[in-house]
Amino acid sequence: MKKKLVSGLPKLWVRHPAERLECPGCQYPIITRIVYDVIDELGIEGNTILVNSSACGFAVILTTSTDCVHANHGQGIDAACGVKALLPDSLVVCFGGDGDVAAIGAGAFVNAAQRADKFTVIMVNNGHFAMTGGQLAPTTLMGQITTTTPEGRGPNMGYPARMPEMIATVQGVAYSARGAANTPANYLKTRKYVKTAFEKQLDNIGFSFVEFLSACPTGWRMTPQESIRWIEEKMIPALPLGEFKNVDRLD
Amino acid sequence: MGERLFVIGNEAIGWGALNAGCDAYIGYPITPQNETTEWFAGEFPKRGKVFIQSQSEVGSINILFGAVATGHRAMTSTSGPGWGLMQEGMSHLSNGEMPCIISLVQRGGPGAGTTRHGQMDYLSATWGGGNGGYKNIVLTPASVQETHDFVQLAFYLADKYRNPVIVMTDGLLGQMAEPLELKVLDFGPVPEKDWAVRGRANQPDGIRRVVNVMQGLIPSPPHPPYTGFSDLLKVLNEKYERMKESEVRYETYLIDDADLIIVAYGYTARVSKEALKAARKDGFRVGMIRPLAVWPFPYQIVREMASKGCRFLVVEDSLGQLVEDVRIGAQGKADVHLLGALARHDPGDGGMILPDTVINEIYRLMNR
Ligand code: SF4
Numbered sequence: 001m002k003k004k005l006v007s008g009l010p011k012l013w014v015r016h017p018a019e020r021l022e023c024p025g026c027q028y029p030i031i032t033r034i035v036y037d038v039i040d041e042l043g044i045e046g047n048t049i050l051v052n053s054s055a056c057g058f059a060v061i062l063t064t065s066t067d068c069v070h071a072n073h074g075q076g077i078d079a080a081c082g083v084k085a086l087l088p089d090s091l092v093v094c095f096g097g098d099g100d101v102a103a104i105g106a107g108a109f110v111n112a113a114q115r116a117d118k119f120t121v122i123m124v125n126n127g128h129f130a131m132t133g134g135q136l137a138p139t140t141l142m143g144q145i146t147t148t149t150p151e152g153r154g155p156n157m158g159y160p161a162r163m164p165e166m167i168a169t170v171q172g173v174a175y176s177a178r179g180a181a182n183t184p185a186n187y188l189k190t191r192k193y194v195k196t197a198f199e200k201q202l203d204n205i206g207f208s209f210v211e212f213l214s215a216c217p218t219g220w221r222m223t224p225q226e227s228i229r230w231i232e233e234k235m236i237p238a239l240p241l242g243e244f245k246n247v248d249r250l251d
Numbered sequence: 252m253g254e255r256l257f258v259i260g261n262e263a264i265g266w267g268a269l270n271a272g273c274d275a276y277i278g279y280p281i282t283p284q285n286e287t288t289e290w291f292a293g294e295f296p297k298r299g300k301v302f303i304q305s306q307s308e309v310g311s312i313n314i315l316f317g318a319v320a321t322g323h324r325a326m327t328s329t330s331g332p333g334w335g336l337m338q339e340g341m342s343h344l345s346n347g348e349m350p351c352i353i354s355l356v357q358r359g360g361p362g363a364g365t366t367r368h369g370q371m372d373y374l375s376a377t378w379g380g381g382n383g384g385y386k387n388i389v390l391t392p393a394s395v396q397e398t399h400d401f402v403q404l405a406f407y408l409a410d411k412y413r414n415p416v417i418v419m420t421d422g423l424l425g426q427m428a429e430p431l432e433l434k435v436l437d438f439g440p441v442p443e444k445d446w447a448v449r450g451r452a453n454q455p456d457g458i459r460r461v462v463n464v465m466q467g468l469i470p471s472p473p474h475p476p477y478t479g480f481s482d483l484l485k486v487l488n489e490k491y492e493r494m495k496e497s498e499v500r501y502e503t504y505l506i507d508d509a510d511l512i513i514v515a516y517g518y519t520a521r522v523s524k525e526a527l528k529a530a531r532k533d534g535f536r537v538g539m540i541r542p543l544a545v546w547p548f549p550y551q552i553v554r555e556m557a558s559k560g561c562r563f564l565v566v567e568d569s570l571g572q573l574v575e576d577v578r579i580g581a582q583g584k585a586d587v588h589l590l591g592a593l594a595r596h597d598p599g600d601g602g603m604i605l606p607d608t609v610i611n612e613i614y615r616l617m618n619r
Contacts, residue, residue, distance in 0.1 A: 081318020
């Protein structure tokens with residue numbers, strides 16, 4: 001009987017989680033783990049290029065065994081476009097935060113989708129700029145307190161960006177979904193989203209995108225347990241989980 | 252002899268890139284260099300090479316970053332405002348030590364300025380317009396043939412130093428048609444790109460590669476092994492010093508007996524040479540120094556001629572940028588005059604510095 005990994009680390013993980021750079025209770029490592037697991041399962045580690053840019057998630061380039069490109073903040077999507085154009089047979093995965101993808105890199109994001117670039121963007125959404133101390137991001141929830149919305153986000157600061165819903169309207173997009181890892185059930189569902197997104201890329205269909213809702217206890221000034229509850233009670237109702245586009249042809 | 256064509260400077264950039272073995276071009280439309288982008292769109296895909304029309308110049312320079320990270324030869328091109336947008340990317344390409352080339356077809360500024368010619372991006376090209384004080388070689392061709400040849404030289408120098416290289420022309424050179432002989436130039440071997448990402452399975456040693464814009468802070472195994480920020484600064488500094496020592500390029504014309512030396516590059520060098528020839532016929536001892544690269548700048552020859560008692564006339568289509576370098580070279584030992592954009596023959600944006608204007612300035616300076 002073939003043995004199945006039920007615990008332990010994915011093969012791609014080259015550093016022990018105890019050495020990790022994120023704060024306790026941060027969900028970046030669990031999201032990275034899902035991505036590594038899927039790459040492992042698809043057996044394409046040796047042909048994978050992970051691209052990311054300055055955000056809390058930059059630790060992926062320290063923990064993975066794949067080739068990596070670390071671009072300037074907000075420019076990971078453009079860099080991924082360049083990598084994929086020259087290495088069309090690779091799996092190119094671009095990790096970004098919500099600031100990265102929905103704010104400074106939003107132009108790159110929309111245009112990569114419009115060009116139907118065949119790579120995958122993973123957006124880790126913790127509702128603010130975590131690395132710089134917790135400022136308002138386009139994804140910040142209504143009423144959410146950040147260092148630049150000390151009274152909570154009000155309509156004068158606009159409304160939360162819904163990136164998967166938005167990008168699903170673009171013809172060049174093959175797949176768009178929003179997941180979370182707050183419960184085992186959501187973990188498994190989101191793992192499936194990531195796998196489908198990679199398959200759309202490998203099958204050369206179009207641009208693929210998965211957003212993760214992610215806990216940031218440090219930035220949110222909560223305990224890890226409180227932050228998981230916040231995802232359940234605040235984030236998911238505002239930013240529903242699920243697939244928003246899943247097609248096998250773009251026309 | 253290679254195939255001969257009659258093409259404009261903006262197209263010569265493409266032919267040069269092709270002869271340099273460039274694999275990818277990324278560009279965004281901006282006048283007066285659109286023919287470059289259009290040339291690549293027409294010629295690259297049919298040869299199995301990559302052409303990407305980006306969403307902005309910020310896009311161009313960062314897509315270029317990704318393309319170059321794979322170890323392929325790649326380039327972008329732009330003009331004035333687009334060049335402004337690329338500055339942050341230039342700084343990151345420098346930190347990441349990414350060998351690539353950027354063709355900059357100058358127009359007038361500031362702001363949108365004019366969509367026609369100008370020489371107004373000298374300072375941001377030579378002294379670094381982005382953050383952090385990086386350096387890059389800036390080649391300055393003055394003809395269609397030189398544009399083609401210098402693009403090939405630029406790719407070689409980029410690989411030699413693992414650094415971006417700029418080929419800087421202007422709207423006039425870009426739009427001007429001249430005969431071009433296509434030829435592949437061989438500058439010798441370049442270092443192997445053993446740092447490039449290809450997918451770990453495709454690395455000969457099986458070790459993963461990390462290409463990154465925070466060298467020294469984030470490890471980039473296995474090469475180069477920078478262990479800290481100051482280590483990176485040391486390596487960059489040493490590289491910039493090597494460029495300053497080895498890559499000074501200029502051409503002199505009749506300087507041995509000269510009392511007045513014109514310094515000019517690009518289109519104003521062509522104009523100045525006409526003026527110089529006419530002035531020589533009238534017995535004025537005028538010479539010329541034409542930098543073929545404006546970074547590193549040929550300070551030494553300017554210094555030598557200044558010590559001999561020569562005066563200088565800088566002819567450039569700006570309010571005075573190159574003239575600053577000539578003053579640094581002259582070290583206060585010689586008068587340095589500027590004939591700049593205010594001497595254009597027409598108040599509209601089609602105005603240029605004509606040979607007649609230069610001749611009059613020569614006579615004015617030498618009769619005094
Ligand atoms: S600040 Fe937030 S997102 Fe960043 S590592 Fe800490 S918990 Fe994670």
